[in-house]
Amino acid sequence: MSDFRPVQMSSPVLTVRRVDSYHAITVVAPGVAERFRSGQFIAIAVGGEQSSMLLRRAFAVHDVKPDYGGTVEFLFAVRGKGTAWLAERRSRDLLDIIGPLGKPFPLPRDPVNCVLVGGGYGSAPLFPLAQALRRRGCRVDFVLGAASSDKVLGAMAARRLAETATFTTEDGSFGVRGRVTDALGQVIEDARSDVVYTCGPMPMLREVTALGVRHDIPVQALVEETMACGTGVCMSCVVPVVGGDGITRMVRSCVDGPVFRGERIRFDDVGTIPFDALGAPGWKARTDDDYPAREAG
Structure with missing residues (x-):
């Protein structure tokens, strides 16, 4: 049996480039590449050995090549001191990496028809997913969006990997003017999609999930919660998720996710602890009578 436990590696930088x-x-991280699963x-x-930036930064994996020395590519936008430091790395620099972390996309x-929906560089994990789905004989359709054309990720790769690729921008500079949810419904109908896979900001995930529910198809959502440790210790990335038993639990995105059934995420309560969540103040044990439609498992 393969070993899927994460590893810590000092990995040399192979290339640094701009993607859009x-x-x-x-x-070069063969131990990570051989264990990686999409999602x-x-x-x-970050910051080097003498840095005061103690917390690691979590990044989605954009591409993996286990057959070429074991390489892993990740994407990011500069948002603060940590990502600014990363943007200055050059070939042969060493990065201290732990991975792969989290649960992958199921x-x-x-073979089924799959529509993959992403926003901005949150679309990054959808590309290795598309390859995995294609290897299983699935149909893949992309719907990718961003605020403007320069922030739409991987248009050429999406066209190459998918049966169809639809693009949206809020300013109308590329593809359809609007948001991904403005185009998604028609794509689901035209492609007769059986499942939605999505990654992006929480408001987008909420709207995509609502569309999936409307079309009566499941949604697998990869959440973009900020993670301080990435290993389940700090509890900074919790989200309220309804379990199969009907009970809401505060689950950790880093180890219980980052992929969840979209229909089970309580988007209205993200950032809070709902009063009826397990362990919340005032929570009481429920009985079977409270959940007449309880799911098995």
Whole structure:
């Protein structure tokens, strides 16, 4: 049996490049590459050994090549001191990496029609997912959006990987003017989609999930919660998720996710602890009578 436990590696930088408006770094990390499954992420130490930036930064994996020395590519936009430091890395620099972390996207057992929906560089983990789905004989359709054309990630790759690729921008500079949810419904109908896979900001995930529910198809959502440790210790990335037993739990995105069934995420309560969540003040044990439609499992 393969070992899927995460590893910590000192990984040399192979290339640093720009992908659209984003920075992309490829590292040689065979231990991570051979264990990786679509939807998992890596956590990287930033600032160097003498840095006061103690917390790692979590990044979605954009591409993996286990057959070429074991390389892993991740994308990011410069948002603060940690990502600014990463943007200055050059070939042969060493990065301290832990991965792969988190639970991956569940893949269908049989070939089905899959629509992949992403926003900005949050679309990054959808590309290795598309490859995995294609290997299983699934149809793949992309719907990718961003605020403007320079922030739409991987248009050429999406066209190459998918049966169809639809693009939206809020300013109308590329593709359809609007948001991904403005185009998604028609794509689902035209492609006869069986499942939605999505990654992006929480408001987008909420709207995509609502569309999936409206079309009566499941949604697998990869959440973009800020993670301080990436290993389940600090509890900074919790989100309220309804379990199969009907009980809401505060689950950790980094180890219980980052992929969840979209229909089970309580989007209205993200950032809070709902009063009826397990362990919340005032919570009381429920009985079977409280959940007449309880799911099995």
